[in-house]
Amino acid sequence: MTLALPAGIERPRPARLTAGLVLLALLAAAVWALVDLKINFATLADSAGNAIAFGKRMFPLDFPAIPELLALCGQTLAIMVCATVLSVLLSIPLALLAALNTTPNRATRGAARAVIVLARAAPDVVLAIVAFRVFGLGGLTGVLAMGLHSVGMVGKLYADAIEHIDPGPRAAIRATGAGKWQELTAGVLAQVLPSFVATALHRLDINLRVSVVLGFVGVDGIGYAIANAFERLDYHRGMALALVVLCLCVLIELISGTIRRALLGTARRTGTPRAIPGLARQPWTFARVRRAGYAVLTLAVILISVPGAGISLAQLGNGFGKLFGVLGEFLPPATAGMAGQLLGALLVTVQIALAGTLLGLVLAIPIGALAARTVAPTPRTARVFRAILVLVRGIPELVLAIVFVVVTGLGPVAGTLALGIGSVGLLGKLVADSLEELDEGPARAVRATGASRWQVFWAATVPCAIPALIAHVLYQLDVNIRSATLLGIVGAGGIGFYLLSAAQVLQFGVVTTIVLVMLAVVLAVEALAVWLRRVLS
Structure with a gap:
């Protein structure tokens, strides 16, 4: 019953x-x-x-000299910026291939999604170990390890953002007889630009914390200095540097949060799909000036970060010659x-x-x-x-x-x-x-x-x-x-x-x-x- x-x-x-x-x-x-x-x-x-004994061994905190501290912070920030930029450059084409509305072919979408999942699942420490065997010590190892691992998160969020765009602007651009590239840039990427920037800034926060982990496997910067301090049981110096990392994390999060809110708020108020395709004809409002300022500042930071991270084209070229041999190990x-x-x-x-x-x-x-x-x-x-x-x-x-x-x-x-x-x-x-x-x-x-x-x-x-x-x-x-x-x-x-x-x-x-x-x-x-x-x- x-x-x-x-x-x-x-x-x-x-x-x-x-x-x-x-x-x-x-x-x-x-x-x-x-x-x-x-x-x-x-x-x-x-x-x-x-815990009480550790507190006594930690204080007083021993900060490095200002020039040394600024050099460590500068190198760490440069490495994480370059890693984030690398992940964005790799994630955009992968996301386009992984999104249902931009790649109808199921096999291509599946392959792109598989690459994104593998990047997210591979521990960044393992990627750093491989990069260290290929390229040796230096900032390049950290950039590649963090950058490749970040593709797992950034690529997934980018693909999700592309799949949720409004199809209207894209259809309107296609109706004008525009080519595939124009349809892609003006009808798809223009809509997701604020979301893309917000995701990149969020990943920047995460990569600063990841840099501390990679310091324990030989990646230069403040994480490497922390690893050396704790290896010597020098808790005065190690915890002082950890406090510096905390301050950097809070500062980066506050700055990136402000930029994210400004970009996403502007997108909600003005409607990004309608505003960006006609950007050249828009008046120079305060919001537009602010966006242009953010773009110029971002470009300047990237240009400064490349030499600051110690990236060498010669080191990159020599390393690729050893890549397959190292992978064989x-x-x-x-x-x-x-x-x-x-x-x-x-x-x-x-x-x-x-x-x-x-x-x-x-x-x-x-x-x-x-x-x-x-x-x-x-x-x-x-x-x-x-x-x-x-x-x-x-x-x-x-x-x-x-x-x-x-x-x-x-x-x-x-x-x-x-x-x-x-x-x-x-x-x-x-x-x-x-x-x-x-x-x-x-x-x-x-x-x-x-x-x-x-x-x-x-x-x-x-x-x-x-x-x-x-x-x-x-x-x-x-x-x-x-x-x-x-x-x-x-x-x-x-x-x-x-x-x-x-x-x-x-x-x-x-x-x-x-x-x-x-x-x-x-x-x-x-x-x-x-x-x-x-x-x-």
């Missing part, structure tokens, strides 16, 4: 029920990871003495008799990512809610918590991992705590942005009944925000699996330790094996996230 549901209540679809069970399984796995890794108050309490994949150890370390890496994501979520929800202007009790509260998120997001996770390794000792506890705090910055920002973008209708309706602020939050805001929150958590888990791999480089547990050790003893076949197993995990998590978002949307 089939039971009838009350009127107005739909029977849940089997796919939604399955998705709910999968989410519960992920939550259970994250809780299990916290318990199995011994992440608890007792562990933190036992480490309190080490990484084949075939091998385990060096450590298959069991590698699988165990892989499990620990996944545990660190799950536990770190759960910790980050628990902290990010209240902080992100208070950072949302539509939820915070006062505008000042929202600004304060936004500033907290910016500061947390500016701290490189590798630096956090080093601090926790000193405080809690070598192992996955340090990696989990580092990822947990690091997740707060990104996840809290995504939570705040999602809450601010929600339709205010349900909240106004509940508020009209005389409900309190908390009742409105739990009865109207939270239910509407749950789908976006699930998507953000899955994205953070994806990011944390990649990050957990890298934290092992400094002894924070997981498979990253074996990755760096294999590279140091020239067992490049083992490096390839580790990359392949991590690629399989990353692709599985990404496929699961795509399926869950599709079912729950």
Whole structure:
């Protein structure tokens, strides 16, 4: 006998029920990871003495001389600018080939999407190791490693932006008899230009933090100086340089955020598809002058960054001659008799990512809610918590991992705590942005009944925000699996330790094996996230 549901209540679809069970399984796995890794108050309490001792060993901070500090900052900024430019130049044609509305051929689209996915899945540290073998020490290694890895994110977002353009302007340009190139530039690229610039600026923020990680594998700049300081156990100098990186991250984020808001705000007000094709006939308004100023400034920064990064055409040419020989060193994949150890370390890496994501979520929800202007009790509260998120997001996770390794000792506890705090910055920002973008209708309706602020939050805001929150958590888990791999480089547990050790003893076949197993995990998590978002949307 089939039971009838009350009127107005739909029977849940089997796919939604399955998705709910999968989410519960992920939550259970994250809780299990916290318990199995011994992440608890007792562990933190036992480490309190080490934290106090580390604080004494860290102060007073020892900053380099001003000329040396400016040189380190200048070289780091130049490398990350060149890497970001390289990723943009590679991503634009890849995105056009990967987008459904610009490339009808399914095989071509699939190949372009595969390249983007592979770039995103390949750890930037591994790309740096390969580039180091080919081109040697120097800024060129960092530019290529960061640039190629950035294609994974930049290319995907560019392709998504192209697929969501308004087809009207493109059809109108085609109707005038314009050629393919004119249709592409005026009808497609003109519409996505603000989004492209915003994505590039966002990647610039990320690459500054990545440069610290690459410093541990020999890439020049402030990250290399931090690595040398911590290797000498010189915490006075290492933490001083980490503070400089934090200030640079906050500064770059504030500048890029201002530019992004200006560009996207102008696009919304004026309508980019209509304004850009006729740019030559537009009056020189303040908005147009500002855009032109940004373009000139960007070009000047790029021209200065190329020599500042130490890019040499001769080094580039000589390196390409050795490329295929170096790639041959990484084949075939091998385990060096450590298959069991590698699988165990892989499990620990996944545990660190799950536990770190759960910790980050628990902290990010209240902080992100208070950072949302539509939820915070006062505008000042929202600004304060936004500033907290910016500061947390500016701290490189590798630096956090080093601090926790000193405080809690070598192992996955340090990696989990580092990822947990690091997740707060990104996840809290995504939570705040999602809450601010929600339709205010349900909240106004509940508020009209005389409900309190908390009742409105739990009865109207939270239910509407749950789908976006699930998507953000899955994205953070994806990011944390990649990050957990890298934290092992400094002894924070997981498979990253074996990755760096294999590279140091020239067992490049083992490096390839580790990359392949991590690629399989990353692709599985990404496929699961795509399926869950599709079912729950």
